[in-house]
Amino acid sequence: MPFITRLLTTFVLLYLSMDARAEKLRIVTEPWAPYVYEENGQVLGLDYETTAIVFKRLGIDVQWQLLPWKRCLAMLEQGLADGALDIFHSNERDAMLLYPSEPLSDVEFVMFYANARPHPFRTLDDLVGLTVGTSPGYLYSQAFRESPLFKRETAPTHEANFGKLQLGRIDLLITDRRVGRHVLKQMQLGDQITENPVVVSRQSQYLAVRRNAGMDLLVQRFSAELKRFKREPAYAELIARYGAVPSARTKPSSPVQR
Structure with missing residues (x-):
């Protein structure tokens, strides 16, 4: 199949995948301040705000749900959520989830x-x-x-x-x-x-999504835009506000994973 045909096919699959979700990506996560939390009815946090900015730049609408972590995982397994914010990489989850190459935080x-x-x-x-x-x-x-x-x-x-x-x-x-x-x-x-x-x-934290048609392209686009955003003053301001440090990739060798 010619390259241009494969590329067009991938974009069509991504469009159909997003359209099937009423053009909204369903992302779940647990309150995990200062990375993501709710205050006075507003969702805040370093990783939440970073992810929201990246998705906005990609033109993707997101439906957020903050739930206990065990329920978040159950929703992913049952297909009731499209992805999870601030999830660690594990070999056990590779069959179900796709991870960007760029982590959100450490x-x-x-x-x-x-x-x-x-x-x-x-x-x-x-x-x-x-x-x-x-x-x-x-x-x-x-x-x-x-x-x-x-x-x-x-x-x-x-x-x-x-x-x-x-x-x-x-x-x-x-x-x-x-x-x-x-x-x-x-x-x-x-x-x-x-x-x-x-x-x-x-350990590094990621925005991971379920393995569905076209989601591999979404993960690539998200990772590329996240890398660009991390080089901007706006990201440095978020880092300073939440008292964090820039993420650095670490090899999973953890006795605990979200």
């Missing part, structure tokens, strides 16, 4: 502990006999998930996890550094809970 997972009950942490061996707070719907590495040295206990929200840590119902909790700092500030627990400086893992 996260650093660390442990948090209550000042009244400090627990030093460097490796999984330091967690013997402890209970670690986790998040439902997150994928953990086999070593973290199956270790018999400690218990894992989920909570429905990040706020609930920090509340359990404050009350001594768990010994530690693991979450992204910036997310943890934001929750502590909102809950006014900064003087009671401390962030362990040891970075358990670093």
Whole structure:
């Protein structure tokens, strides 16, 4: 098939795919401040605003839903959502999702502990006999998930996890550094809970979409426009506003994945 014919076919498939969704892309994500969250009825956040700008430049309308992460994943599997914001790459999801080559942002997972009950942490061996707070719907590495040295206990929200840590119902909790700092500030627990400086893992976050006709072209266009936007002053302003750092590609080697 001549190149121009293949190119035209791809554009037709993309058009039909978008038209089948009433010209709106259905994107789901979990509140994950400062990357994406809702405040006074308005969706905000570094990755949300970046993605919204990129889609606007591509001329694509988006329908957003902020839901618990486990439900977001279920909607993707059931075909009720076209994509997810701030999802980590994993080999298990490659059969269902397409990822742009350019990540939105990077996260650093660390442990948090209550000042009244400090627990030093460097490796999984330091967690013997402890209970670690986790998040439902997150994928953990086999070593973290199956270790018999400690218990894992989920909570429905990040706020609930920090509340359990404050009350001594768990010994530690693991979450992204910036997310943890934001929750502590909102809950006014900064003087009671401390962030362990040891970075358990670093991981890149993406806007991923389901594997449908024409979506491969959308992913390529999104990645190219995202790269352009990151070179502009407007992106630097977003970075400064949310106290983040520019994303850098990291090889997935994480004991925790969204």
